[in-house]
Amino acid sequence: MQTLNWKERAAAFLVFILGIILLLLLIVDITSSRSSSYAVRNDSILINKSDLFTKIRAFINILAAIGGGWLLLKRNTLGWSCSVAVLAFLALLSGGMMVELGIKGIFDFSFMFLGFVVLLLLLALAALLTKSARRKTDAGTGAWVIAAVLLAGLGALNFFLQ
Numbered sequence: 001m002q003t004l005n006w007k008e009r010a011a012a013f014l015v016f017i018l019g020i021i022l023l024l025l026l027i028v029d030i031t032s033s034r035s036s037s038y039a040v041r042n043d044s045i046l047i048n049k050s051d052l053f054t055k056i057r058a059f060i061n062i063l064a065a066i067g068g069g070w071l072l073l074k075r076n077t078l079g080w081s082c083s084v085a086v087l088a089f090l091a092l093l094s095g096g097m098m099v100e101l102g103i104k105g106i107f108d109f110s111f112m113f114l115g116f117v118v119l120l121l122l123l124a125l126a127a128l129l130t131k132s133a134r135r136k137t138d139a140g141t142g143a144w145v146i147a148a149v150l151l152a153g154l155g156a157l158n159f160f161l162q
Contacts (some may be wrong), residue, residue, distance in 0.1 A: 004075060008133045011124035015083045016069025018090065022062045022150035026055065044098070053161040060157055061086075064150065072128075078146065080137040084128050091121040091156075 003098060006014065030037070037051040065086045071079025098114040101107075137143070 004136060005132070007127035007130075008136070009073070011087070011127045011133075012072040012079070012083060012119070014069075014124045015065050015072065015086055018086070019062050019065030019067075019069060020143050022058060022065060025060065026058045030055070048129045050162075055111070055162040056131050059159055061154065064154065077138050077140075077143045080128060080133070081143045081146040081150060084125065084147040085154060087121050087128065088124040088147075088151050089154045089158075091118055091125060092155075094118045094121065100130050 036046050037055070057089045064082050068079055068082025068086050072083045073079070094114050094117045098111060098118060101111045101114065133139075134143075
């Protein structure tokens, strides 16, 4: 039984930590006093649909990241698929934000930070796409299909639930 090397473990921890950070941000958003997601009027609960969809979208991303990182540490094929999908999705999202900042001509700390994040995500993704990582997690054609479907699903959820 082969164990994951340091690059693969680092990629798994990165995905797991990203999920934890997203969870903490969601908890802060829900518990903040400025949150207007719901209101109670005349014995009825009014829910802001846009905030509800945002929270559902964030919760699904959190589940994919935490589950993918945890399962990858356990050398599970589904963990490899989830981690690859989450890393690719977040790299595309961060890269898109970086391009948007570049078009607007904003080359400050946020631009450099997004560049660092994209580099880190792509390095973690490259570590998972190596032959040794795929062999250790038994990632074959089925795992690639699952990763592609998860990536398309994350993209569709984040596009349509706005």
